[in-house]
Amino acid sequence: MTSVKEQYVIVGAGPVGMYMACLLSKEGYEVVVFEQREDMRGTELQHGRSINLSLSTRGIEALMKINAETQAVSEGMPMSARFVHRCDGTTYTMQYGTNGESLISVDRRQLNELLLNIAEQEYGVKVHFQHKLIKCDFENGEIVFERSSDGTQIPVKIDMIFGCDGAHSTVRKEMMRCGRFDYCQTYSKHGYIELIMPAKEGHKPVLEEDFLHIWPKCQFMLIALPNKDKSYTGTFFIPFETWDQLKTKEDILNFWDNHFRETIPLIGKDRIVEAVMNKEPLPLITIKCNRYHLGNNCVLLGDAAHAMLPFYGQGVNCGFEDCEIFHEMMKKYNGDFSLILPEFSRTRNPDAKAICDLSEMNYLEMSSKVNCKWFCFRKKVERFLHFVLPWFYIPLYQMVAFSRIPYSDVLKKQQRQNKIIDGILMAGYGITGAVVIIGSFIVYKYVNSHLCTITCLI
Ligand SMILES: Cc1cc2nc3c(=O)[nH]c(=O)nc-3n(C[C@H](O)[C@H](O)[C@H](O)COP(=O)(O)OP(=O)(O)OC[C@H]3O[C@@H](n4cnc5c(N)ncnc54)[C@H](O)[C@@H]3O)c2cc1C
Known part of the structure; x- marks a missing residue:
């Protein structure tokens, strides 16, 4: 256990904030969480907050670090394949993994509640609900919350702030006021x-x-x-x-x-x-930033750093992976944030951008391409290639959902693989075409010569 006196503040008690709180407290850091909403464990479901999340390898392996994966998975339902109801009324299934892997469908609220319980009960994390972040003075290490019960403004001294406050992050907005911060929302x-x-x-x-x-x-x-x-x-x-x-x-x-x-x-x-x-x-919003930190005392994680469309089911998985990577860097650099923060932005940025792009592309696959028989055939060729040459060809879904390959490498590898598949299918076309032409020519010659013989005989 590291003995540290610094006060680490996490803004946002969503899944990513609570996961980070568990990781940090497990290492002995003093962590306080502030959340603008009331405690969801005692409230009715709000419209839009009941969605199911699909957990995949990145998310499940992250949960293992705080021994939460067994409960999260047991509360969920496995999904081994897509069941496509085609426009023409026919149906078919398409396996997700190449080795029988399944995604796990979990209720987002249930997952969030599980993490809240673990953080409070196992790691003693203090969560202040109904405290909304309104202002940050990063230079002097002071941030201000507004308590919703009476509107009181509460200043809090910080040594480090983790902005886990989602797609419409206030931490990010405050960082943007400090200049030289590229940001794009679509x-x-x-x-x-x-x-x-x-x-x-x-x-x-x-x-x-x-x-x-x-x-x-x-x-x-x-x-x-x-x-x-x-x-x-x-x-x-x-x-x-x-x-x-x-x-x-x-x-x-x-x-x-x-x-x-x-x-x-x-x-x-x-x-x-x-x-x-x-x-x-x-x-639905996509958010991309050019970096995730400011100075030596602020970092964005999860949707606050990189909200993505939900079509790859990677938002939470990627957010948990952010926390794991950040946590590993804290160990590597012995908690020196002047080294950790720039390194985290530099290495994580290409990966987050890649998964935002992949998520956007996957809408076309889910909403249209799955209707097309040619697309299904292509998927079968990909699976066959993976079966015979597993080290050479890995289907895209396998890399995103069932591996820890960095998302930016996934994107690059897929661009190379697409060329290979296109080449194989073109070659297949070429060979089939050549066989048809040569076959027709032979048949023509054969029929022609026999016709001559018959004509001569007559
Ligand atoms: C339709 C849909 C389907 C999805 N499906 C999947 C899926 O299958 N798999 C997957 O991995 N992901 C999925 N996602 C994405 C996933 O929901 C998000 O990536 C995830 O919720 C992000 O977690 P977070 O903790 O970063 O942010 P959030 O869940 O948004 O939590 C942020 C928290 O910060 C609090 N907060 C905000 N502002 C303040 C403030 N000023 N002060 C204090 N607190 C504040 C909020 O109240 C909230 O509790 C889906 C998303 C949608 C919309």
């Missing part, structure tokens, strides 16, 4: 709403289990992730423009009937109408 043209598909009578699942179900419709898409109670949490992604056209009950039911007819009995007409009419779709 809203997706899609928003999302959640729809519950309850279990059937007798506690039976409404859909085949062990899968992430997708109804890909190019411009919009419905996905459903399994829950422990046999229900499914559906997430409907739709462009805001299309949403604006769904005004009346008839509009909504016609739309659903045209595009997702088979899900009507699973969700129920009333629930569909209620969800679409009474909710606004929530926005």
Whole structure:
């Protein structure tokens, strides 16, 4: 145990903030967490906060460091493959991993509560709820929170601040005021709403289990992730423009009937109408920054540093990995933040940008490409190549979800692999074409010579 007197403050008690709190307290650092919301363990679910997360290797291995993986995984549901409900009504499955690996569908709130419990009960972390960060004076090491119960402003002295306050981070906004900070935010043209598909009578699942179900419709898409109670949490992604056209009950039911007819009995007409009419779709944002630190006492982690679209299911996985990497650097440089912070920004930045780009690209794959037979054939060729030459070819999904290969290396490797696959498929085309031409020529010659013989005989 390191004996340290410094006060480390974590802003945000989301999954990333609470995971970082556990890692630091485990090493003996004094950690205090401030969270603007009230304690979720005693509150009702808010719209948009009930989403399921898919945990994969990066997230699960990170949780192992605080012995939380067994409980997190046991509270979740495995998903070994995509179950695609094609536009033409046919279905098929596509395995995620090449060695039978599964993603784990977990309730985000349940995961967050688990981390809160571990941090408080096992590591003695103090969490101040209803304290909203409003101001940072990084130079003098002082930040100010507002207590929502009475509006009191509370100044707090810090030696180090961890900005784990999500996509709309106040820590990041305060860093930006200090100059030379590149920042880029892009809203997706899609928003999302959640729809519950309850279990059937007798506690039976409404859909085949062990899968992430997708109804890909190019411009919009419905996905459903399994829950422990046999229900499914559906997430409907739709462009805001299309949403604006769904005004009346008839509009909504016609739309659903045209595009997702088979899900009507699973969700129920009333629930569909209620969800679409009474909710606004929530926005999806990508955030990229050129660095994640300021001076010697501030760092951004998780969504605060790099929010991404949810189409690779890597947001939390990547956020936990940030914490692990940062923590390893703290050990390597013996807690010297003048070395750790620039090194963390330098090394983590390309990886975070790569997974933001990969997540954006994956929308096209989930919403359109999976409908295409050629795409499925290509995936089979990739799996075959991996089977015969596992060191040479690793499918993209395998690298992202079931390996610890840095995301930037994944992106580079995939660009090389794409060329290989294109080459093989082109060569396959070429050979098939050549065989057809030569075959036709031989047949022509054969038929021609036999026709001559027959003609001579006649
Ligand atoms: C539809 C959807 C599906 C997703 N699916 C997946 C998935 O399958 N797998 C996956 O890994 N990820 C997924 N994600 C992403 C994942 O939800 C996020 O990456 C993750 O929640 C980020 O965690 P975080 O702790 O960094 O931020 P958050 O979860 O946003 O937590 C930030 C916390 O900081 C608090 N806070 C904010 N401002 C202040 C302030 N000024 N003062 C004090 N506290 C503050 C907030 O109240 C919040 O509690 C999905 C996201 C969406 C939208």
